Every structure is written in structure tokens, then in C-alpha cells.
Amino acid sequence: MKILAVGDIHLGRTPSRLPEVLAHRSRDLGPAGAWERTVNIAIDTGVRAVLLAGDVVEGENDFFEAYRELEQGVKRLTREGIHVIGVAGNHDVKVLPRLAEHISEFQLLGKGGQWEPRRIDDNADSITFWGWSFPRKEVRESPLTDQSFKAEAGINLGLLHCDRDAGDSPYAPVTSRELQRAGIDGWLLGHIHKPDALSAASLNGYLGSLTGLDRSEAGPHGPWLIDVSQGRINEVVHLPLAPLRWEAVDVNLDGIREPVEAGGRVLSALQELDRQITEAPVAPDLTATPDAIGVHITLCGRTRFTMAVLNEVSKRQEDIVYTGSNARQYFIECLSADTRPEIDLEELARQPTPPGLLAKRLLWLDEPEGDPDRDELVTKARLRLREQGQMPVWVELDAGDPDPVEWLRKAGLRALDQLLAQESDTA
Numbered sequence: 001m002k003i004l005a006v007g008d009i010h011l012g013r014t015p016s017r018l019p020e021v022l023a024h025r026s027r028d029l030g031p032a033g034a035w036e037r038t039v040n041i042a043i044d045t046g047v048r049a050v051l052l053a054g055d056v057v058e059g060e061n062d063f064f065e066a067y068r069e070l071e072q073g074v075k076r077l078t079r080e081g082i083h084v085i086g087v088a089g090n091h092d093v094k095v096l097p098r099l100a101e102h103i104s105e106f107q108l109l110g111k112g113g114q115w116e117p118r119r120i121d122d123n124a125d126s127i128t129f130w131g132w133s134f135p136r137k138e139v140r141e142s143p144l145t146d147q148s149f150k151a152e153a154g155i156n157l158g159l160l161h162c163d164r165d166a167g168d169s170p171y172a173p174v175t176s177r178e179l180q181r182a183g184i185d186g187w188l189l190g191h192i193h194k195p196d197a198l199s200a201a202s203l204n205g206y207l208g209s210l211t212g213l214d215r216s217e218a219g220p221h222g223p224w225l226i227d228v229s230q231g232r233i234n235e236v237v238h239l240p241l242a243p244l245r246w247e248a249v250d251v252n253l254d255g256i257r258e259p260v261e262a263g264g265r266v267l268s269a270l271q272e273l274d275r276q277i278t279e280a281p282v283a284p285d286l287t288a289t290p291d292a293i294g295v296h297i298t299l300c301g302r303t304r305f306t307m308a309v310l311n312e313v314s315k316r317q318e319d320i321v322y323t324g325s326n327a328r329q330y331f332i333e334c335l336s337a338d339t340r341p342e343i344d345l346e347e348l349a350r351q352p353t354p355p356g357l358l359a360k361r362l363l364w365l366d367e368p369e370g371d372p373d374r375d376e377l378v379t380k381a382r383l384r385l386r387e388q389g390q391m392p393v394w395v396e397l398d399a400g401d402p403d404p405v406e407w408l409r410k411a412g413l414r415a416l417d418q419l420l421a422q423e424s425d426t427a
């Protein structure tokens with residue numbers, strides 16, 4: 001018996017930062033498109049049930065859109081005899097139960113924070129799903145405290161939206177230990193969008209968002225195909241079918257002689273990425289690759305053309321920069337630089353010029369902690385960064401203290417680049 005387990009979908013969310021040329025495909029490239037593909041693959045592979053681990057819907061305001069998308073999928077699945085079973089997460093605590101009232105085929109488990117089992121079986125096997133839904137937006141106590149499962153015959157799996165090992169969290173905090181000691185065969189978890197490495201030997205963890213919602217959710221995303229036979233979990237396969245994927249790529253500019261050469265380097269990096277995506281192992285007979293890739297390019301290596309290349313490449317940010325196999329379209333979602341100057345810092349540091357003084361300070365950064373020059377520079381920077389970080393406009397971000405050494409190095413190298421470019425302009 002096969003089932004398909006789906007993490008956070010967030011219907012209603014549209015992919016941000018799509019380039020102009022892809023804007024008309026925002027539905028198909030976003031959560032709704034990923035859900036449609038999930039339904040297709042569930043039908044094609046003949047699963048018995050599709051499981052939704054909460055945050056199916058982005059929020060209250062997305063009722064109508066979510067209704068349209070969810071209903072369509074649920075109807076198609078149930079027509080094929082496929083169960084659709086879900087729990088509510090913190091995002092859809094109210095909206096998912098309301099949708100369930102209108103889509104009678106959708107089976108919401110664990111309403112009001114009460115654990116509830118649902119058993120499905122075929123001639124040979126049976127699986128019991130134990131589900132718990134968020135009763136309110138914030139739940140500060142573990143849903144597993146005082147909970148014991150009377151495991152049924154066959155396989156027993158938990159379906160839960162929760163914050164694992166996150167301490168004092170308002171989103172149903174649980175510990176790995178609680179999950180392990182629950183006495184069931186596995187856990188299909190929602191909430192954290194980065195998928196765990198699930199396997200037949202260890203089916204206990206986060207399914208990950210169905211599609212990466214922004215560049216912080218890079219890499220393969222999609223549902224998990226789980227095969228149960230002869231009373232055991234036989235196979236667990238991640239199907240990276242999200243139509244849009246985010247990837248980070250380093251483009252090394254070592255040795256380019258003029259800025260236009262960077263174009264070839266970008267292209268080679270994207271070709272290599274496309275090869276990896278195409279060749280990544282997926283279950284046989286299943287096509288599950290993305291249509292579009294939003295790339296975060298970081299320029300690296302030693303070069304004196306960083307600024308020129310940034311300017312040149314950023315002009316292409318609204319275009320498709322490369323079309324890979326299966327007409328897969330690549331666009332540059334974000335561009336940053338972590339390059340080093342071509343020049344010899346040691347030699348430059350001996351010169352009594354502004355670039356020389358800057359080079360000297362960059363070299364101090366490479367010294368170990370305890371070096372007086374290095375420590376003084378870093379301490380000053382830390383204070384200045386903290387001052388900035390406490391300004392009302394940034395406080396909300398709650399991003400913690402940045403690493404002063406990294407900031408100094410990046411800012412210093414960039415300034416050095418510009419200083420040297422000015423010198424060569426006037427020379």
C-alpha cells in the first residue's frame with residue numbers, strides 16, 4: 001500500500017520576486033501548482049491516501065483561493081478512491097476546519113487539539129494515522145504530554161504540526177525524545193520548511209514545505225511517497241516535484257580578463273546545476289523536476305572586476321538567463337559578491353596610500369583572536385554594528401548580532417575594489 005505525505009503547502013501564497021517574464025505563471029509555479037502536481041502523481045502512482053501535515057493554507061484571507069484549489073484536488077483524489085487526511089497547523093488553525101466543513105471528502109483529524117486515529121487498509125496491509133490539529137494559534141504545551149497511543153494492528157503513523165526541539169515555542173513544542181517514545185512507527189511532521197532526510201529505516205521528521213516559498217528554502221521540495229507492505233515500512237522516496245525551485249550557486253571569476261567573460265562563467269555554473277538537477281535520482285518512472293529555478297548567484301574568486309560584473313549581470317535580473325533540459329527556465333533572483341582583489345594584499349599593505357592602509361586592516365582580520373590590532377578593529381566594528389542593529393527600523397528583524405569579521409571583510413574588499421578602480425581610471 002502506498003501513501004503520499006505532504007508538508008506545509010501554504011495555499012494562497014504567491015511566489016515573490018518572480019521576474020516579469022514569469023509573472024503570468026505565478027499560480028502554476030507557486031503552492032497551487034505544486035499541489036496540482038501532487039494530486040496528479042498521487043493518482044498516477046495509485047496511492048491509498050494523501051496526508052497533509054498542516055499549514056495547508058497561508059492564512060484567513062486565503063479562504064476562497066484555498067477552497068478552489070483544495071476542493072478541486074480533493075475531489076479528483078476521492079473520485080479515485082484516495083483518502084485525503086489532514087491536520088491544522090498554526091497558519092490554518094481556523095481556515096482549515098472551515099474548509100473541511102465545505103469539502104466533505106476532506107478528513108480533518110484531531111479537531112480542537114484532541115488526538116484522533118484514522119485507519120485505512122487494503123487486502124494486505126493497514127495503516128492507522130494519529131492526528132492532532134492546532135486548537136488555537138498558539139499552543140505552548142506539548143501535544144504529547146500525557147498522551148499514550150494504543151497502537152492498532154499494522155503500521156501506526158503520527159501526523160502532527162509542531163516545533164521539535166525548539167524549547168519554549170508557541171507552536172506546539174515537542175522533543176525528539178517524546179516523538180521516539182510515543183510507541184508508534186513513525187512521524188510525519190509539518191511546520192519546519194526544510195525537509196529532513198527521511199527513510200524507510202527512520203520515518204520520523206519534517207516533510208518540508210511542498211514548494212520552497214523563498215530563497216531561504218533552497219533545494220528539492222515535494223511530497224514523500226511511502227510504501228508499506230507486509231506490515232512494515234518498505235520504501236520512502238522524496239519526489240522533488242515543486243515546479244519552482246530556489247538554488248544558490250557560486251560563480252568563480254578567477255582569471256577573467258574583462259567583465260564580459262563573467263557571462264560564460266555564469267552560464268557554465270547554470271549548466272552544471274541543470275545537469276545535477278536532471279540527473280538527481282528519483283523513483284523510476286516518475287518525472288519530478290522543477291520547471292523554473294530562481295538562482296542566488298554569489299560571485300567569488302580573485303578579480304578586479306567585481307563592480308563591473310555586478311552591474312552587468314544585474315541588468316539580466318528580469319530575464320530568463322538560461323534554458324536547461326526539459327525547457328527548464330533559470331532566472332537570477334539574487335546577486336551578491338564575495339570576491340577577493342587580484343592584488344597581493346601583503347605588497348599593497350606596505351604602501352602609504354589609502355588602498356595600502358585598507359589592505360593592512362584586511363590582513364589584520366586574518367590574524368587570530370588576541371592580536372591587538374585585530375581585536376581593536378573587531379571590537380570597534382562590533383559596537384558600531386550593535387548600535388545600528390538597535391535602531392528601531394532593524395529591531396523588528398531580531399536577526400541577532402552579525403559577525404563583525406565577515407562584515408568588515410566584505411565591506412573592506414568592496415571598498416578596496418572601488419579605490420583601485422578609481423586609481424586605474426585616473427592612471
Ligand SMILES: [Mn+2]
Binds near residue numbers: 008055091191192
Ligand atoms: Mn508553515
